[in-house]
Amino acid sequence: MTCWRDCFEESSMRVSDQVAQQVLQLIQQQHIKVGQALPAERKLCEQLGVSRASLREAIQQLTSQGIIRSKVGAGHYVQQLPSHWSNDQVLQPLSQLIDTDPNYRFDVQEARIALEGATAWHAAQRASTADIAKIKYYYSQMQHFQSLGDDDQSAQADANFHLAIAEASHNIVLIQMMRGVFDLLQFNVLLGRRKLYSETYRFDRLQEQHSQVLDAIERRDPEAARQAVCGHIEFVVQQVRCIDEEDARRQRASRLNRTSL
Incomplete structure (x- = not known):
């Protein structure tokens, strides 16, 4: 590190x-x-x-x-x-909405696919040596804090990893858009991590996906970078849906057991 x-x-x-x-x-x-x-x-x-x-x-x-x-x-x-100076009174309701409304949470992920697919594509073409070093730094921070079991700091590094990619696109509008939803992104990442990083299989897959995004940008392959980041977000969506469905099944089974007693 x-x-x-x-x-x-x-x-x-x-x-x-x-x-x-x-x-x-x-x-x-x-x-x-x-x-x-x-x-x-x-x-x-x-x-x-x-x-x-x-x-x-x-x-x-x-x-x-x-x-x-x-x-x-x-x-x-x-x-x-800067986005992290945003009004807590605005952020808090959004955070609550993400936490309680699965459809809104998936809408955020859907929007991320559209936005981050573009930023990764441009980053692969335009990233400077300093940009790539910054992306690598946050990638290493993700691994470091995850190994310590610090979900909050790891989520912060995860969100910064995606923001650093957006900044490497050198497209002012895309950067503004990404910064504008940064708090939302960070909260969304934290919720996803709480669900997915509890199992080694999912943790390894997510780390591999982040590595693929970084590798594609380093290789100056725009289409590979776009596919890697979109595939990563789609994987998170799919896995969270599976976890939510499994939780719902367990809750139904628990209710049935209680009523049968």
């Missing part, structure tokens, strides 16, 4: 990545709202203690993610806040 972390930090956590995180922290700490301007570049450089070149590269990165919008001669403005 350490070598993956080193690879990720050396090739992906560039100065611009660190500066981008500093800018996000500044937006959060100063409560800068959507539509409001960031401080001027010169002031930002002084506040963050960074060079103008590093700041501009970080701003470009946040612009590609749809978080910042730049106006020529007028500065930089917050266009949308």
Whole structure:
């Protein structure tokens, strides 16, 4: 795991990545709202203690993610806040809906197939060395936390793995869409893991599927990447349906046994 972390930090956590995180922290700490301007570049450089070149590269990165919008001669403005800052009052009902309504849960998976099939396809064509290192890092994190039995952290790494693929597509609209549903994705992944990762057979299959997605992107095979990620999500849907049906059968049998006593 350490070598993956080193690879990720050396090739992906560039100065611009660190500066981008500093800018996000500044937006959060100063409560800068959507539509409001960031401080001027010169002031930002002084506040963050960074060079103008590093700041501009970080701003470009946040612009590609749809978080910042730049106006020529007028500065930089917050266009949308990162998805993990979303309002809990909005997320909570959605989380409850996923947890209690199987049809909604499967609708989320269906939407993922459409969205992530496209992001994986483009990622296989456009992913940089840093992008691939980032995807590998989260893949290793999934394995690490799963081996520790930490479902929540493993689910977080799983969701980040899929988000990193979307970012590797370098398609601003797809990235915005993926970030917009990130909290929903993470909750959906956690629920799926609670059902599927309890059995070694399913765990091995899911790990193999994640590996196939990564391999296809590394090989620059767009169609293989699309098929791998879609096949992975379809497998989850199929297995969850089987588990739900088996649970329903057990509950019916239990009720029948109680009424026959």
